[in-house]
Amino acid sequence: MADHSEFNIGELAREFGVTTRTIRHYEEIGLLQPMRRGQARIYSPADRTRLKLILRGKRLGFSLDESRAIVDLYDPARGNKEQLQALLARIQQQRDKLNAQLTDIKQMLSSLDDAEESCRKALKKARKQEKKQTKTQANKKGKT
Amino acid sequence: MADHSEFNIGELAREFGVTTRTIRHYEEIGLLQPMRRGQARIYSPADRTRLKLILRGKRLGFSLDESRAIVDLYDPARGNKEQLQALLARIQQQRDKLNAQLTDIKQMLSSLDDAEESCRKALKKARKQEKKQTKTQANKKGKT
DNA sequence: TTAGAAATTTACGTTTACGTAAACGTAAAT
DNA sequence: ATTTACGTTTACGTAAACGTAAATTTCTAA
Incomplete structure (x- = not known):
């Protein structure tokens, strides 16, 4: 089994x-x-x-067609010289594409850092507002 | 313009x-x-x-729906504390996903290195075979 | 001002990547 | 022997992401 x-x-x-x-x-x-x-x-x-x-x-x-091509890179029908040259070229193309994706991902990750920072700042502000509200409400209670 | x-x-x-x-x-x-x-x-x-x-x-x-969510991360409808917390969580999720993609890409790139190496080896062999062929043909010509 | 390029809406078509339902076979457990 | 839990084929359905054609309008340069 x-x-x-x-x-x-x-x-x-x-x-x-x-x-x-x-x-x-x-x-x-x-x-x-x-x-x-x-x-x-x-x-x-x-x-x-x-x-x-x-x-x-x-x-x-x-x-799936691209994936097929990728799988074929690893497990090619080993042919003649021309075919091997072509294979090398396709390998390099695939590398180029992956490196382009790497660039995209890094940029996105960096943007996420920015987004997180501005989000945390907004949170701090929100908390401050909350404290003010709490104080006001405490005053109200005191007056009651 | x-x-x-x-x-x-x-x-x-x-x-x-x-x-x-x-x-x-x-x-x-x-x-x-x-x-x-x-x-x-x-x-x-x-x-x-x-x-x-x-x-x-x-x-x-x-x-496109995922992309919409991503764009919203950068340009959110800045809301209350809970919404900001949720936003932070989504930012982290997105980071996790990108990091997973990074791993996939690195593995693929490394596999491509292997593929290229074995391809180059096959090419060398092919060239050797070619030289042998050339010699044989030269001999044949000589004999003719 | 008039031809041609580029814009518009409407609406049906296409490709990719499966989902889903029907009707059935197979093998192990009760 | 029959239930349970897989597996199988066949075939139509569907969501996403546009393509494409038709008919029309709007700019723009000669």
Whole structure:
């Protein structure tokens, strides 16, 4: 059951937090090609890794077609010299894209710092206002 | 025209590499609310910034609804203490998500390094094979 | 002032990435 | 033997994010 030499669809779905429908969908479009035992799909550790890569791509906003291309970078149909050169180029393109995302993320994180700061300032003001209110109310009570 | 105090839809579309349809779509779902001069849409620098933030979110794979939430982080309806606290929490959540993406990207970049290395090795082999071929052909020519 | 470029609205179409329902097979436990 | 908990195929549905076409108006430069 848990020997980790093979997996069934439910195990993978649970592990990665997706539905079985999702995994079957990836098979429909040729992203996964598990073995069969009778009707049932049997996933190898390599299949599991492919799925993991696809889902990582998803988290970064890649389409399934882009993810397919990415997976192919790691597990290419090793061909002739021209194909290897082309592969190198695609690897570099992918790197460029990821580095662009890095830039975007860093900018966003820095903006978040600003947002947090101005938020904290607003909170301090709000607290001050609150104290004033409390004092006023205390006075009122005193007068009562 | 280019005084940068206002923009029309075509200028923004060109600047950010999207179609006017896209920008109008963002208006349809309430992400942008440009002024009107007659029928024509007039975008302020603030509108332009919003658009820039939305598109940055898109590049990172966020849905338009997520992008809306992100933009609201920077430009919130400054409310009471509870709302400010909630805002702080959302800011932190967003930070967490971005940091998770950072991890994914770093892992991908490292995998790309591996892929490139194995690709370069394969290339060297291919070149060696080529040299052998060349020599053989040279021999053949010599024999001819 | 008139052609042409760029703007507008309306509305239906398309792609991606699954969701969902129906109808059924399989295997283990009771 | 039947319930339970998976699995399967088939096929239509759907939400998001625009694309695209048509018909119209509005600027702008010659």
